[in-house]
Amino acid sequence: MINLLINDQKVSVQAGTTVLAAAKKLKINIPTLCNHDDLCVAGNCRVCVVEQKGARTLIASCATPASEGMEIHTNTLKVRNARKHIVELLLSEHRADCTKCYKNQNCELQTLANEFAFGDHIFLDLVENKKYNIDRSSPSFIKDDSKCIRCQRCVRTCSELQYISAIAVANKGAHQKISSFHDRPMSHVVCTNCGQCVNRCPTGALVEKTYIDQVWDAIYDPDKHVVVQTAPAVRVALGEDLGYDPGERVTGKMVNALRQLGFNSVLDTDFSADLTIMEEGTELLVRLKKALVDGDKKISLPMFTSCSPGWIKFIEHKYPEFLPNLSTCKSPQQMFGALAKTFYAKKRNIDPSKIVSVSIMPCTAKKFEADRPEMRSSGFKDVDYVLTTRELAVMIKQAGLDFRNLEEAKCDSIMGDSTGAAVIFGATGGVMEAALRTAYEIVTGREVPFGNLNITPVRGMDGVKEATIKIEGCVDDWKFLEGAELKVAIAHGLVNANKIMKKVREGKAPYHFVEIMACPGGCIGGGGQPIPTNMQIREKRMKAIYAEDEHMVLRKSHENPDVIAIYKEFLDKPNSHKSHELLHTHYVERDNY
Amino acid sequence: MYQVGNLVKELSDKHGRLRESLMPILQEIVQKHNYLTDEAMVEVARELDISAAEVYGTASFYTFLDTQVKGKYVIRVCKTITCSMKGKSDIIQTLEEMLKIKVGETTADKQFSLIETNCIGWCHKAPAILINEMPYTELTPEKVSEIIKDYMQK
Numbered sequence: 012m013i014n015l016l017i018n019d020q021k022v023s024v025q026a027g028t029t030v031l032a033a034a035k036k037l038k039i040n041i042p043t044l045c046n047h048d049d050l051c052v053a054g055n056c057r058v059c060v061v062e063q064k065g066a067r068t069l070i071a072s073c074a075t076p077a078s079e080g081m082e083i084h085t086n087t088l089k090v091r092n093a094r095k096h097i098v099e100l101l102l103s104e105h106r107a108d109c110t111k112c113y114k115n116q117n118c119e120l121q122t123l124a125n126e127f128a129f130g131d132h133i134f135l136d137l138v139e140n141k142k143y144n145i146d147r148s149s150p151s152f153i154k155d156d157s158k159c160i161r162c163q164r165c166v167r168t169c170s171e172l173q174y175i176s177a178i179a180v181a182n183k184g185a186h187q188k189i190s191s192f193h194d195r196p197m198s199h200v201v202c203t204n205c206g207q208c209v210n211r212c213p214t215g216a217l218v219e220k221t222y223i224d225q226v227w228d229a230i231y232d233p234d235k236h237v238v239v240q241t242a243p244a245v246r247v248a249l250g251e252d253l254g255y256d257p258g259e260r261v262t263g264k265m266v267n268a269l270r271q272l273g274f275n276s277v278l279d280t281d282f283s284a285d286l287t288i289m290e291e292g293t294e295l296l297v298r299l300k301k302a303l304v305d306g307d308k309k310i311s312l313p314m315f316t317s318c319s320p321g322w323i324k325f326i327e328h329k330y331p332e333f334l335p336n337l338s339t340c341k342s343p344q345q346m347f348g349a350l351a352k353t354f355y356a357k358k359r360n361i362d363p364s365k366i367v368s369v370s371i372m373p374c375t376a377k378k379f380e381a382d383r384p385e386m387r388s389s390g391f392k393d394v395d396y397v398l399t400t401r402e403l404a405v406m407i408k409q410a411g412l413d414f415r416n417l418e419e420a421k422c423d424s425i426m427g428d429s430t431g432a433a434v435i436f437g438a439t440g441g442v443m444e445a446a447l448r449t450a451y452e453i454v455t456g457r458e459v460p461f462g463n464l465n466i467t468p469v470r471g472m473d474g475v476k477e478a479t480i481k482i483e484g485c486v487d488d489w490k491f492l493e494g495a496e497l498k499v500a501i502a503h504g505l506v507n508a509n510k511i512m513k514k515v516r517e518g519k520a521p522y523h524f525v526e527i528m529a530c531p532g533g534c535i536g537g538g539g540q541p542i543p544t545n546m547q548i549r550e551k552r553m554k555a556i557y558a559e560d561e562h563m564v565l566r567k568s569h570e571n572p573d574v575i576a577i578y579k580e581f582l583d584k585p586n587s588h589k590s591h592e593l594l595h596t597h598y599v600e601r602d603n604y
Numbered sequence: 605m606y607q608v609g610n611l612v613k614e615l616s617d618k619h620g621r622l623r624e625s626l627m628p629i630l631q632e633i634v635q636k637h638n639y640l641t642d643e644a645m646v647e648v649a650r651e652l653d654i655s656a657a658e659v660y661g662t663a664s665f666y667t668f669l670d671t672q673v674k675g676k677y678v679i680r681v682c683k684t685i686t687c688s689m690k691g692k693s694d695i696i697q698t699l700e701e702m703l704k705i706k707v708g709e710t711t712a713d714k715q716f717s718l719i720e721t722n723c724i725g726w727c728h729k730a731p732a733i734l735i736n737e738m739p740y741t742e743l744t745p746e747k748v749s750e751i752i753k754d755y756m757q758k
Contacts, residue, residue, distance in 0.1 A: 176655030181664040190664070192656040193642055193671060201655065604646045604656030 015081035030072040030083055031059055041085055042094065042123055044101075044213045045162035046073040048545040049531065050171055056162045057097050058123065061085045069093055096133070098123050103134040105214065106143070106157035112215045113153075117542065119213035120160060148196035150382045151204035151375040152219050156188055159216035165189060165208035172531055173505040175325070177202035189216075192604045201328045201604060203505065205321035205529045206375030206399075206538020219375050219539060222396040223406055229367040229395070230273040237367045238355065239274040240347045240426075241265065243281055244373040244437030244534035245400045247555035251541035251548075252404030253414045258551030260559055263419025268407050269371075270420060276359075279422045280370065281429030283347035284436045284445070286577070287318065288568035290594055291340045291442075292450040293585035295524055296489070304491045311335040313500075313515070313522040316442050318342045320380035321529025321538075323598065325505050330512050331600035339595040343436065344370050344377055345386050348393030349593040350426060354581045358425055363389060369396045371403045373437070373537030376529065385596045399539025428573035431464075431559070431566030438556045439503035439533035440469035440476060443526040447480060447499075448567045454482055454489040464566055470557070472532065472550065474507035475500065477522075499524045504531040605673065606637050612647040621652050626662055630669050638678055638717075638736070639670035667721065675710045677755055680721035680734040690730040691744070696720075698745040702752050716755070 012023040017034050024033045029052070034041050044056040054074035061072045064082035069090065072083070084090065102124060109115050143157035163180060166189060170176040177200050181190035191200040209217045229235050246262040255261065269277045295314050302310040317323060317338040326333060341349065347370070352363035370377065374397075380386065381394040398406070407414055422429070432448055435441030444466045451459045459466060459480075468478040480497045500522045502508045508527045514520040530536045532549035535556060560566060568574065582589050615632050619625040626648070633644055640663050649656040663669040670678075681687075681696055696718075700706060703716050710717040726732035729741035733748070740751055 170655075170658075176658050179655065179657040179661035181657075181661045183665050190657065190661065193645070193660050200657070604649060 013077050013079050015077050015079070015083065017083045018085055024077050026076075028077050030061060030063075030070070030075045030077050030081070033077045034061075034072065034083070034085060039085055041072050042126070043073055044119055044123070044160065045164060047164050047167075047211055048547075049211070050164060050167040053163055053167065056101070056160065058094055060090060060093050060097070062087050062090050095127050095129075098127055099129065099133050101160045102129075103132070104137050104141070105160060106138045106155075112158070113218045113221065114158075114215035118215060121214075144194070146197050147220070148198035149202065149204055149379065150198075150220060151378040152197070152206060152209050152217060154189075154197055155216050155218075157216075158214045159189055160214055161187055161189065162213060163189070164211040164213065165217055168207045168211050171506065172207055173203065173205060173325075173529070174509040175201055175203060175505060178208070201602075203321040203324040203328075203529060204376040204379040204538075205505070207530060208538075209375055210538050210540065210542055210544050219399050219402065220378060221402055221405075222378075222398060223402050223409075226367075226369055226396050226398060226406070229369070232367075234365060235367045236275045236359075236361050236365050237273070237369060238276045238278055238351050239269050239369045239371060240278050240280045240283070240344070240351075241269070241371040241403075242344070242373055242437065242534060243284065243434045243441075243556065243559075244537060244540070244552070245371050245403065247437065247535060247552045247559065248373060248540045249400050249404060252401060253407065256551075257548040258555045260555050261414075262559065263421070264414060264417045265403075266422055267417045267420035268412055268414060269403075271412055271417070272406055272410055274369070276423050277420075278347070278351075278425075278427045279429050279433075280343045280347055280372075281433035281436075282426045282571065282573050283343040283350070284318075284433035285428075285430055285568035285571040285574045286346050286594070287340055287343050287436075288432060288442075288445050288449050289574060289578070289585045290346075290590060291316065291338050292446050292453065292568075294338055294340065295446070296450060296453065297586065299523065300491065303495075313520060313525045314338055316524075316526045317596075318436065318442055319527065319529045319534075320374070320376040322505065322508060322527045324376065324379070324601070325508060325529060326512070327598055327601040328603050329509070330516065333512070333515060334598045334600065336515075337598055339591075339597065341386070341594055341596045342377075342380060343433075344372060344397070345380065345393055345596070346594045347426065348381070348386065349388045350577070352389035352391050352393065353593060354577060355426055363391060366391075367395050368393065369398065370394050371398050371400065373400050373534045373540045374530075375399060375538040377539075388593050400537075401539060401541060404541070424573070426573055426577075428571050429563070429565075430568055430571045431561070431563035432568040433571070434559045434563065435556055437534040438470070438553045439528050440466075440471070440501045440526065441533060441556070442528075443469045443478075443499055443501050443524070445568055446524070446526075449569050451480065451482070452567065452569070454486065454492055455484050456486045457484065458567075463561075465557075469499070469501055469526075472546070472553075474504060475502050475510055477501075497524070498522045499526070501526045503528040503533050503536075505529050605641060608633070608641065608644040608647055611636065612644060612651055616648075616651040623652070623654065626652060626654070626659065630659075630663055634669055635737075638676065639672060639674040645671070673710060673714070675714045675717040677715060677735050678717045678719065680719055680724070681707075682722075682724050682726065682730070682732050682734075683720040684723035684727075686723075686727040687731040692731045694745050695731050695733065695743050695748050698748050699752065702749060716752075 060069040146154040250259045250261040301307040356363040378397040432445035535552035536549045619628045732741045
């Protein structure tokens with residue numbers, strides 16, 4: 012252990028701990044902008060400077076390891092003046108139109124400026140003399156260079172967490188900027204729209220593209236019938252933006268709030284998550300049968316899940332030769348969308364052209380997904396508007412709802428039923444677990460051999476998880492799988508997806524089925540989730556997801572009554588002709604830059 | 605616009621495919637072609653298995669690794685203080701008149717590009733210019749016009 016003094020208080024920390032972390036242990040707050048728990052040390056912004064006894068200059072506490080006998084002061088005149096000047100200098104190059112900014116009241120730079128209570132400018136305002144680019148090309152987010160303070164959290168996120176590096180630092184000095192390849196629009200580079208950078212940007216330089224006003228317009232339009240679906244990960248995180256602690260489940264209140272906002276029908280993505288399991292589970296079993304029994308060499312294994320639109324775009328850019336390995340199933344959002352304007356419209360006797368389909372997602376890539384040209388199987392745009400968890404919180408605040416005191420409510424019927432299997436889609440390993448719960452039962456007629464249906468080997472925060480399930484006691488139809496060992500793998504965060512894909516490319520991946528989620532922790536850590544998101548918070552949300560699952564009466568997708576009903580009334584059976592028409596899709600190869 | 609062909613592959617074989625191979629590879633492409641095309645940068649990214657944005661980021665940091673189309677002869681006029689005081693402006697005026705382009709532009713026949721540069725270390729013999737890698741010093745308008753005439757004959 013290393014002993015040091017911070018503001019005359021003793022603290023002992025492990026070797027390698029930064030001064031910043033040591034101060035945190037003493038509950039001494041040192042401001043930071045470029046530092047983020049998920050990312051490597053950068054030392055770019057300098058806001059965290061502190062005074063070290065005997066040192067000639069101030070040191071950046073985020074980038075300095077604590078050492079024995081160190082004496083640190085965090086609030087001397089020298090430190091205060093330096094920090095104040097640093098923040099002022101950042102502001103001198105920052106287009107501070109705060110009251111009109113999307114990040115107003117949710118901006119780390121604004122918070123610091125507020126703390127320092129600048130009365131006036133000390134330095135010249137350079138914003139007016141600079142040429143800035145505001146890139147609105149992506150349907151998912153806006154990149155506004157005039158707000159950028161070049162802390163490079165986004166650059167580190169894109170490279171360390173997501174292995175994409177769609178953006179990098181370009182030019183130098185006064186011309187330094189965060190740039191895509193040769194300043195191309197973000198819609199035309201390898202960007203997966205995952206929004207992890209948006210979640211980490213300390214200012215308004217990277218924000219989701221919002222569709223709140225379009226959704227309000229639809230709600231107020233008496234001619235429109237507005238349906239809303241909410242993804243499983245939203246209900247365990249929405250509370251954070253409404254004054255709750257991380258990890259609190261607000262499912263019932265959220266449903267009530269959506270009704271109060273004026274949505275005509277409040278439905279659940281859980282329904283189509285269960286449907287995904289039926290379609291994808293069947294697809295997997297059919298692929299296995301064709302490969303193992305029929306010896307069909309054209310069958311691509313392992314099969315990859317296709318729920319995460321960030322992951323889809325990643326493989327389209329980076330590993331297009333493995334597109335046949337992707338499940339052809341649409342994501343739950345898009346299955347829901349396709350059914351809302353067909354099955355639901357018919358059942359409720361509503362003209363599908365009058366239906367506006369809205370989804371609330373923990374995700375920014377879903378905005379891109381809804382815009383894909385393939386996603387129009389109903390004859391209309393299947394999902395009209397996608398809002399993030401954060402945007403829903405904004406709508407709830409705009410409507411003046413007293414969220415905390417709302418009664419709990421339940422989703423409407425027809426596409427509103429849910430199971431525990433669908434809920435866990437929100438956490439890494441969840442789709443795998445849900446698929447195994449159903450597939451194992453189809454093949455053997457028995458429940459998965461795990462206590463209380465909890466398939467623990469596929470859970471948790473390890474970047475890459477592997478598991479083997481031995482299949483025994485098959486029913487007649489699936490006898491060919493008797494004794495077979497189903498090998499599965501799970502990755503979350505594209506840097507981990509890349510590890511698996513490298514193995515697959517080298518022919519060293521023995522798996523049959525692989526679940527990949529673009530975001531760290533799965534959807535609970537999605538780019539559209541409340542800010543901040545970090546490891547601690549992801550773990551709390553994950554715990555909440557599994558608690559939600561345990562609380563459900565139905566915990567297997569094939570037991571969802573709405574799913575059973577839709578096959579009976581509309582789709583016939585999984586992978587039927589109708590299913591393929593509405594619930595399956597195809598993918599495109601994209602450039603790798 | 606040149607075609608990069610096998611060049612990037614050859615250079616990667618020569619310098620390796622590690623992150624630190626990036627600079628020598630980019631430098632050698634620029635030595636040969638005077639600037640980096642998008643195609644060349646994408647090719648380098650592919651060979652080194654890094655992102656194209658990262659290659660562009662590195663290239664754009666260095667003034668001498670141009671990412672805009674440049675002519676066969678790149679004339680860099682030193683804009684730093686000594687050369688400025690010793691008559692840089694006259695040199696630029698002569699060059700602009702002879703080449704019929706402004707600073708930052710390239711002639712229509714893609715023979716000459718005219719740009720300003722920071723100090724090139726010839727303060728004791730100011731004003732100075734570089735044409736590709738060759739320095740010319742203690743210039744006067746007359747001297748510079750002789751030099752350019754020579755290049756025009758080449």
